[in-house]
Amino acid sequence: MTTVATETKTLERDADGHIKNISDWNEQIANALALEEGIPVLTERHWAVINFMRKEFQEKGDAPSIRRLTKESGVETKELYALFPKGPAKKAAKIAGLPKPKGCI
Amino acid sequence: MKKLLILGAGTAGTMMLNKLHGMLDKNEWQITIVDQCETHYYQPGFLFIPFGIYTKKDVVKPKRDFFPSDVDVIISEIDKIEPEQNRVLLKNNVVLTYDYLIIATGAKINPAQTEGMKDGQWHKSIFDFYTIEGACALGNFFKHWKGGKLVVNITEMPIKCPVAPLEFVFLADWYFTERGIRDNVDIHFVTPLPGAFTKPRASSILGDFLNKKNILLTTEFNIARVDNEKKAIVSWDETEIPFDVLVTIPTNMGDEIIARSGMGDELNFVPTDKGTLRSLNYNNVFVLGDATNLPSSKAGSVAHFQADILTENFMNVIEGREPSEKFDGHANCFIESGFGKGILIDFNYETEPLPGKFPLPGVGPFSLLEETKMNHYGKVMFRWMYWNFLLKGLEMPIESHMSMAGKRM
Known part of the structure; x- marks a missing residue:
């Protein structure tokens, strides 16, 4: 665990704490970023959301808003908030190694 | 004759009409503007109505007072835009064609997006102040209110005039102090944002003002529903905040025309180039004001700065050049x-x-x-x-x- 935590510290971050370089991201880093957000373990459901976000970002160039997530990821709003407490779109984007969604101004 | 069609005669559409009317040669251009309503509302004034500072008559004027005399004005609802065919269908069965289209159809509140919001207490103990009806209803309610829990809640971003909810609680503090009942009123500002405002420096300074004025702040609250029995707003993670009167800033969405035309995102805002203000999908379509999906504030001042930029860009495009001016998001x-x-x-x-x-x-x-x-x-x-x-x-x-x-x- 220490090695991963150390690794995330050396990653370049933007003003919102999101990693700057998408290519720096891997699953281990996702786990460490999740810990920072108070999520101890990433379950299969977390990964469904994270993978959806990464796919959307590659296709559209922006991380999806909470509305898009609910509509298209197959995960209901209620569950999204249970998985990523307080701010699902923002937290999931951070863990997925993406910039903060544009909608979150 | 070339045809310029402007949809929406609110702040953005009216400004754009007047700017381009002064620039375009009348022998070459036919300008048409369409709106469903004959009345222009000064929307920044809605904020003052609940506190009896303005009344309805202070915020309305006929739209025709602001149109140049030689422009075609059509008062009708719009059915949909067919951007592939360069035409717009109106609800009165008229079909308008265009060479260039400017979409300025704005944004409006959509309380029905939140479960329970419109089930019974709407404009009784749940109010908005983003419509003339809501602002006037709340004004009447406040006049006779003896105090209790006042909760002001932003449903989700983006919203028109993101500072208005803060102004509302500041004015409420002043208003109930003047009325001599401030001690009986708990003012509670509840927002999905991590602070009092969208940007960090302002957020911290404005947060201090809330504190100084004895206004309670709850951040990162994402409303899931209104519980009408308990009179409480409930978040997605089941936190409840009780109210005696709820002033809500409901979900803001672009006009349904945009959805019917298949031209919008999930909130019916039109994907727009954030610098040139041209539609991302159609070269002869421009978008202005609250109708865009830009990450700038949805406000009259922003529409005004955009109108200056768009005037330059529009002239460039009709004269065969690329748009040269870039909007910087100024508010x-x-x-x-x-x-x-x-x-x-x-x-x-x-x-x-x-x-x-x-x-x-x-x-x-x-x-x-x-x-x-x-x-x-x-x-x-x-x-x-x-x-x-x-x-x-x-x-x-x-x-x-x-x-x-x-x-x-």
């Missing part, structure tokens, strides 16, 4: 803070609101991110500027691009 907002004072903020896409003097560096007369009487006079004077200069497309003494001069880092 300028007077924040009424109660007791005859106000706060001013000035920012853009890249630069958050900073302290300083405005518009003349070191001189003012307005102070940025500070509470002064002069800022309040600026806000009061603005209504006059709006009717007499802004809507008519006349020059205002503020640059379209944000300036760093006078700002302190």
